[in-house]
Amino acid sequence: xxxxxxxxxxxxxxxxxxxxxxxxxxxxxxxxxxxxxxxxxxxxxxxxxxxxxxxxxxxxxxxxxxxxxxxxxxxxxxxxxxxxxxxxxxxxxxxxxxxxxxxxxxxxxxxxxxxxxxxxxxxxxxxxxxxxxxxxxxxxxx
Amino acid sequence: xxxxxxxxxxxxxxxxxxxxxxxxxxxxxxxxxxxxxxxxxxxxxxxxxxxxxxxxxxxxxxxxxxxxxxxxxxxxxxxxxxxxxxxxxxxxxxxxxxxxxxxxxxxxxxxxxxxxxxxxxxxxxxxxxxxxxxxxxx
Numbered sequence: 001x002x003x004x005x006x007x008x009x010x011x012x013x014x015x016x017x018x019x020x021x022x023x024x025x026x027x028x029x030x031x032x033x034x035x036x037x038x039x040x041x042x043x044x045x046x047x048x049x050x051x052x053x054x055x056x057x058x059x060x061x062x063x064x065x066x067x068x069x070x071x072x073x074x075x076x077x078x079x080x081x082x083x084x085x086x087x088x089x090x091x092x093x094x095x096x097x098x099x100x101x102x103x104x105x106x107x108x109x110x111x112x113x114x115x116x117x118x119x120x121x122x123x124x125x126x127x128x129x130x131x132x133x134x135x136x137x138x139x140x141x142x
Numbered sequence: 143x144x145x146x147x148x149x150x151x152x153x154x155x156x157x158x159x160x161x162x163x164x165x166x167x168x169x170x171x172x173x174x175x176x177x178x179x180x181x182x183x184x185x186x187x188x189x190x191x192x193x194x195x196x197x198x199x200x201x202x203x204x205x206x207x208x209x210x211x212x213x214x215x216x217x218x219x220x221x222x223x224x225x226x227x228x229x230x231x232x233x234x235x236x237x238x239x240x241x242x243x244x245x246x247x248x249x250x251x252x253x254x255x256x257x258x259x260x261x262x263x264x265x266x267x268x269x270x271x272x273x274x275x276x277x278x279x280x
Binding site: 013014015016017018019020021022023024027030031034035135138139 | 223242
């Protein structure tokens with residue numbers, strides 16, 4: 001299996017792989033909520049939603065806008081793109097940290113959601129963000 | 143292998159018939175998974191099956207090469223994303239139902255085999271339509 005073929009086929013199957021990973025993340029969360037004996041508080045849903053929002057945010061960016069192609073001294077719109085990306089990075093890291101925090105809390109206390117809920121939350125965050133990255137790599141390969 | 147014109151159309155119709163058999167077999171498996179156990183929860187997977195062939199439905203009118211070529215339209219990429227999600231969803235929904243104890247092993251295996259049959263049918267269909275582009279009618 002030569003790498004040339006893989007690189008050529010990536011933009012064709014890439015979005016599908018990204019969708020599969022995204023779906024896997026959210027379905028882990030659905031499984032945790034369905035199989036949880038205790039009611040999952042709304043706060044625990046937030047890291048997943050924010051991670052999905054962050055993945056959407058950094059996929060809205062056209063890769064060429066950040067590029068070091070043609071630099072014009074009169075063009076000052078680059079900072080907006082970078083600010084947008086920065087905010088999306090902050091949101092994704094905070095949601096990841098929140099998911100890990102909920103996992104620790106679930107593992108330590110007996111009341112409330114089980115450890116599987118916390119684990120599923122972390123898996124959901126990671127998969128959603130990874131799927132956003134995968135989608136980003138394929139839509140900008142023109 | 144050079145086939146005569148009539149042989150080629152006969153083979154083509156045979157392939158279409160086999161495709162139809164596969165799809166109806168998948169539908170039968172899906173319904174059996176619910177009917178045999180008198181538990182209609184697995185029908186939720188049908189939602190995922192509706193989303194699965196979206197790229198084919200939307201882009202079959204236009205040239206299918208836009209799907210196979212790299213990059214492509216933003217919408218083509220988005221429908222592929224939906225297909226990926228629905229593939230995982232068709233595996234995930236029966237698994238979640240089994241994990242929650244709503245269905246048993248038999249229903250789970252029938253659901254998964256129905257998914258495999260649909261997958262084979264779609265791949266076969268893609269291969270067929272890819273061949274048609276090259277051989278052509280004329």
